[in-house]
Amino acid sequence: MRIMEKLPAKTGWFWIKEGIRLFRKQPAEMSTLFLGYMLLILTLGMIPVIGQLLPLLLVPVFAMSFMQACRYIEEDKRVYPNLLLMGFRSPALRTLLVLGVLYLLAAFGAVRLSALVDGGAFWNAMTGASPAPRRSGFDDSSLAIVAAAVIYTPAAMAFWFAAPLIAWNGMSLGKSLFYSFFAVLRAGKAFVVYAVAWLAIGILLPAMISVIIASLINSTTAVFFMLLPLSILSTIVIYCSFYSTYTTVFGKPQRDEVL
Numbered sequence: 001m002r003i004m005e006k007l008p009a010k011t012g013w014f015w016i017k018e019g020i021r022l023f024r025k026q027p028a029e030m031s032t033l034f035l036g037y038m039l040l041i042l043t044l045g046m047i048p049v050i051g052q053l054l055p056l057l058l059v060p061v062f063a064m065s066f067m068q069a070c071r072y073i074e075e076d077k078r079v080y081p082n083l084l085l086m087g088f089r090s091p092a093l094r095t096l097l098v099l100g101v102l103y104l105l106a107a108f109g110a111v112r113l114s115a116l117v118d119g120g121a122f123w124n125a126m127t128g129a130s131p132a133p134r135r136s137g138f139d140d141s142s143l144a145i146v147a148a149a150v151i152y153t154p155a156a157m158a159f160w161f162a163a164p165l166i167a168w169n170g171m172s173l174g175k176s177l178f179y180s181f182f183a184v185l186r187a188g189k190a191f192v193v194y195a196v197a198w199l200a201i202g203i204l205l206p207a208m209i210s211v212i213i214a215s216l217i218n219s220t221t222a223v224f225f226m227l228l229p230l231s232i233l234s235t236i237v238i239y240c241s242f243y244s245t246y247t248t249v250f251g252k253p254q255r256d257e258v259l
Contacts, residue, residue: 007249009190015190015194016201019238022074023237025073030073030236031232058097061088062084065086068087071243099166106155110148110155161179161180161246162176164246164250187249191245
């Protein structure tokens with residue numbers, strides 16, 4: 001396993017291209033896996049009270065399903081839908097669930113601290129205490145979203161590689177968070193480029209296409225049905241690129257590293 005290798009900025013774009021390459025090798029299989037994941041998340045959301053928390057709590061477990069799927073693609077193995085539940089059979093399941101708790105606490109903490117900016121409007125909207133006000137322009141709520149993202153960034157750096165380091169490399173929770181944080185820090189320029197490319201492919205490109213389509217056909221329903229597949233495909237590519245960020249920094253998982 002390579003440890004925390006410094007990377008040039010252009011590596012960020014390489015990760016996106018690798019995500020596209022992995023997806024193109026098994027597009028139907030990865031699409032099926034992702035749609036199965038979305039269906040499962042929607043089903044979990046129907047559970048009273050805890051259903052709203054489970055999707056975030058289980059992020060590390062499901063993340064390993066997609067990481068393992070990409071590993072299978074690299075090894076020319078077929079990806080099947082049952083791979084979605086592979087994380088639940090992992091010897092590291094308990095640690096992954098604890099990591100999910102930290103995900104949850106960090107996300108709620110960042111949103112809660114954003115109340116210092118807007119007086120709690122964003123927090124109330126996220127928790128359902130009150131509906132989000134409908135305003136135009138860059139108001140306090142918009143600033144609170146930015147503040148929450150900035151506050152959450154250090155946690156995101158610690159979480160980024162934590163799940164595969166736990167599942168594939170047998171690291172403890174604390175050690176995985178430590179290695180992940182400093183690995184992202186050392187590859188900071190590459191991650192900036194990666195984030196910009198991710199923003200362009202996952203958000204700006206679908207938005208631009210929707211605007212063009214809307215101006216041509218003037219039908220919001222048609223725009224939705226045309227935009228939805230594009231958004232799904234871009235999301236799957238981004239999921240595939242996660243695997244590339246890991247293998248570039250830490251190397252490909254060895255066959256004796258089990259999930």
